[in-house]
Amino acid sequence: MKNLISMRDVNTQDILKLIDLAEKIETKKCKPDMSGKLAALLFFEPSTRTHFSFETAVKKLGGNSFSMSGTGSTSVKKGETLSDTLMTISMYADIIVMRHVIEGSARFASEIVNIPVINAGDGTNQHPSQAMLDLYSIKKTQNTLSNLTVGMVGDLRLGRTVHSLAQALSDFNPTFYFASPKHLQMPKYIKDDLDERNIKYEEIEDIKEVMSELDIMYVTRIQKERFAVLEDYEKVKDSYIITKKLLEGVKSNFKVLHPLPRVNEITKEVDDTEFAYYFQQARNGVFMRQAIITEILKLKY
Amino acid sequence: MKNLISMRDVNTQDILKLIDLAEKIETKKCKPDMSGKLAALLFFEPSTRTHFSFETAVKKLGGNSFSMSGTGSTSVKKGETLSDTLMTISMYADIIVMRHVIEGSARFASEIVNIPVINAGDGTNQHPSQAMLDLYSIKKTQNTLSNLTVGMVGDLRLGRTVHSLAQALSDFNPTFYFASPKHLQMPKYIKDDLDERNIKYEEIEDIKEVMSELDIMYVTRIQKERFAVLEDYEKVKDSYIITKKLLEGVKSNFKVLHPLPRVNEITKEVDDTEFAYYFQQARNGVFMRQAIITEILKLKY
């Protein structure tokens, strides 16, 4: 692994290796050393959460970082090309972590500079470190990645998180339930991919009917503004709000994941149940990002 | 001390302990070690001065920090609740330093997260680390906190600094003079509190008459915009501007304090006198904040 641009570049062995490394870092069985190295955290599209998570990972590794948030005060404003900005920054830093609204921008960056690039989100396309921390969270709670029944709920059309996760889990013989409003269903290219690999999946409208089968429920936000007609939103929104009542009768190993931020799609009362795992999931992100940086920079540990 | 939310939670013993610790840190008699720990500096309401002071304190302790300034690029914009933002950040950091415009927000934060919270200002309510650095500055210049005569000048109604300081000094048998325009006097709840504890205080309109009695004069800014009628402001403003001439005949131990920033309420010529202490006061803030963090995180030293 020279870069981390897309989950499509990461094979099963890489996944298992990163999960193993994250686990060792979390349990302090190893302590990779990034001292003397500098990460450039380039958030052309601002994102406090992912930004803080990477910054925390870098600092826990003993490294340093400098940050850009938005493009307001940058050379971009003076007419500089993205390519020149990246080239210059690669003269200062040892690794680039980059979020940009344009799909493919991280791949583009990795082809220009001579230092490694981690894609921290390129538009609606990929966000591989999120997929990796999701996998790590599943592994930690289920003790395995294999043969799990996973429900995905909410906006499955535009959420890059669920796309990456569905693809990544496909190597581990999953059964999927995709619960979403009709016009926010999983995209065809993802389903074609699953078909080709003989993965069992079902598209449903109401997650309620399969709750007792699930090991993992992955919830995403349904954005009101995606609906042309408000009435359509009003009709479906209640099927996609996770309440404490909905969780009655689930399996004992069952967990709710969410990439956060949430708005109202999981009610506050769920937080206090043993099934809520989204905040720990955020914490897992720090360990996984430490593992990814360690692997890519080939840090000693 | 698990958190530092309000001076009302801090007893005399805590105050003396923190002052002692700040002194030891300043004189290098001890060197607390924050390495490996991370402070989240959450300035929902931006404040360069307090932000830099805490950031300096963290770094002088050998710790790391990450910062939020304003809410422009945060998940708050995506509709996340303050509670979720804080929960997530508590997954990354070891301590939260927080400024927020809403009164009570720091208390609220401390009840939600499992890591310590330092209130760096919640609206017009509390700013306890400022009160602590004020006490440290008084102790350093007077060699004691006890039996001092303290003049407070300017806007005493809305300045959270003077409220906290008046309450904190009450344990040390002070004599107060409160000099302010009529409609910017010390609030009744503060005066009731002083009455109950038999503290001597007097409300005056002109500080001039008591200058020779004072050990400490604490100056705050009178904001023109607080006056409904401009003529009222014009009438009083000159009584509340500290000039070099006003300082003639003060005691030799006398010092002028000010929380900064100032606008014109202390003239520039005062800076060069032996009585000006406001910039050293700012420096004292770093030592006191190191002490507070050390105490709350129970750092080794």
Next chain:
Amino acid sequence: MKNLISMRDVNTQDILKLIDLAEKIETKKCKPDMSGKLAALLFFEPSTRTHFSFETAVKKLGGNSFSMSGTGSTSVKKGETLSDTLMTISMYADIIVMRHVIEGSARFASEIVNIPVINAGDGTNQHPSQAMLDLYSIKKTQNTLSNLTVGMVGDLRLGRTVHSLAQALSDFNPTFYFASPKHLQMPKYIKDDLDERNIKYEEIEDIKEVMSELDIMYVTRIQKERFAVLEDYEKVKDSYIITKKLLEGVKSNFKVLHPLPRVNEITKEVDDTEFAYYFQQARNGVFMRQAIITEILKLKY
């Protein structure tokens, strides 16, 4: 050297000493130690590139920094004077790096505070660390600073970079060619200065005729908006765009420098030639800034 405000304060011996130190730092022959020290990076006028370069330098030295970018969230907004802001910050930090749009502001700062100040650009006036890294880049590529033939191209009237560089090189017996549109020629005070010191220079309109003589070509951006009449710009712009074709027949030691960001004044194809040196020049900036900070803070190495 207590501060670095202007190249006019730096003598030949200082220049050679800094270049020597930068070289030692780059080749790891010495490792200055800034641990425990704090730099305040005050970019009242934002500048990602210079900001990152200084931040990288500080962190590579093992020091810490805190940053201000713009004045939006500062005490400046509350009516504080620049003098008070600087005084307060000098209570927290060990050195100030400052960019401000007002000419003379860095000198002003150095006269107010008791800690060293590095000028990172004061309006169109001075940017001495840029001049120093330019000299370092020339030395590295030419193995000497002496007896070189240097072409300066583009907007020579308003580019502070070329002014500082022309003055700094004057101690080393250069030959200059100044290629610019008529109304963007080198200012008279610079030329008077060169005349007084018997430096050979020629003002030309087309750099093409002297290409084969040059050791160094220093390119700056011509800003369209400087032209009152668009036709005037259209007439000259092509003479000041550096193409691969223009570089045919240059000397083997020839290099193109540019302070960056560029817009279109050097074509992309030039990047891949052996003559392009602008990105390495940016990297040299980190080593030179490490040297400057080391010298000014008198760091051990």
